[in-house]
Amino acid sequence: MIDIDAIARQAFVAHGPASLVLSETGPLAGLTFAVKDLYDVAGYPTACGNPDRLRDTPPALATAPSVQVPLAHGARLVGKTHTDEVASGMFGMNPHYGTPINPAAPDRAPGGSSSGSASAVAAGLLDFALGSDTGGSIRVPASFCGIYGLRTTFGRISVAGVMAMAPSFDTVGWFARDPQTMRRVGESYFGAVRPAGPSRFLIARDAFAFAAPKVGETLLAAAKGLGPSEEITLYEEGTDGWLDTFRPLQLAEFFATLGGWANAPGRALSEAVRQRMDLAATVEATVVAAATLRREALTERLIRVLGDDGVLVIPTAHDLPPFREASVAEQTAFRDTTLTLTCVASLCRLPQLNVPAAIVDGCPVGLSLIAGPRGEERLLAVAEALGPLTAAS
Structure with missing residues (x-):
């Protein structure tokens, strides 16, 4: 039996917001989300999976633009999620803070480096979560946890306020359990997603x-x-x-x-x-x-x-x-x-x-x-x- 409380403890960092709302209305109203602890959220530190960064980094002065978008469209931010140390990993294993649980296969790795985001979404703790992807950090945990995960076109969504790892590869993306939510989040960034022509x-x-x-x-x-x-x-x-x-x-x-x-x-x-x-x-x-x-x-x-x-x-x-x-x-x-x-x-x-x-x-x-x-x-x-x-x- 899956212990939801244990999943939450391992998925979320202790230094993030418990609830942050910018707008009560909008196309994402009623949805909850979290962000990988590489993203700046004003008033909170960004530790990037490393204890020195948590100790030495002052609270962010501004919220990353990519986080502001879902907030402005009515979604509620419910926390920041664990990551592999400085996003350097494929499996979600962080010796400083532990390994988030893979709800779909608890004896297996959740995938990284967006491990906490994938774990929280797969467990149903929230509706969607932002991650980052350089060499597979959204795609791999999405596969391991049995959820949808999108790496976006490089440069299409701003990475300002997101820890840089390899700047010509780093991208913003997100997870959800169903394609309808994936589409709704996409529309908040790109505008209406209409049925595609033949592929x-x-x-x-x-x-x-x-x-x-x-x-x-x-x-x-x-x-x-x-x-x-x-x-x-x-x-x-x-x-x-x-x-x-x-x-x-x-x-x-x-x-x-x-x-x-x-x-x-x-x-x-x-x-x-x-x-x-x-x-x-x-x-x-x-x-x-x-x-x-x-x-x-x-x-x-x-x-x-x-x-x-x-x-x-x-x-x-x-x-x-x-x-x-x-x-x-x-x-x-x-x-x-x-x-x-x-x-x-x-x-x-x-x-x-x-x-x-x-x-x-x-x-x-x-x-x-x-x-x-x-x-x-x-x-x-x-x-x-x-x-x-x-x-x-």
Whole structure:
């Protein structure tokens, strides 16, 4: 039996607002939401999953614009949610503050770094929650927890007042349990989401091939059930070509943004984040320059393939969520494989929506839909038209 109080204790930070209302009316009136503790909320500290930042950071002077939008449209903010330390993680495990509970699979990781937001939404503690996504931090926890999660087009929603991790990848996004709420939140940012015209579903068969067999087979069947589709090859350059482009760019930006803070004398960092920061410090400028050129080539090709009506279909994660007690080696192996999937939208700056698609061995697995730039409305309309997909396997 799920302990809702325990989920709430692990999902929410203690230093956020209990209730904040800006407007009693608007298209989101009656809905409750939370924000990842990377977002500034005026009068409250932004700790970003690190005790030093909580101790040293004064209360924010202004609320992030992306948080002001749902507040202005009538939603009520009910708290801030836990994150992996400085958003550096895929599993939601924070040695300083603990690991939020995955309500759909309590013995498994909730996914990160927007772990608390996903946990709270999946448990029904609120209607929607804001997260951030750099390399999969909304999409992966949405898949692990069996909910909807949207990474938006890079630059479409302001990231002012949100902790920067890798600034050319960082995006705002949100979670909800149903596509109708996803659409309502989207309309508060983008305006009316109308039914999309016919979409070309493009199934990246090679992306399904390296998923764990049962997960890949189940998700491929779900993908083929979406409607008329065609199969394409996504990784024409090989998966290493994508990863060797993503890794140095993200690491170099991570170090440029947070390296000075992380390397201050006496800084309290977990071992995993310290190792990641040390690795980031070794990335050479020539490697970054080469990866920058490759990124543009990959982006140009994928946008051309998608056109105005294409929807790329891939697994969100390659396997079931890891167990909470998984070793660091197991976590690293999982992350390296799933990054092959999540790096696609991250590199190409595209919107991606996780749709709960199936239950495999008692765990949720998600299917991802990727559209061209500013294609969020198409994705949200398609998800609402499709309705629930989840089936047991």
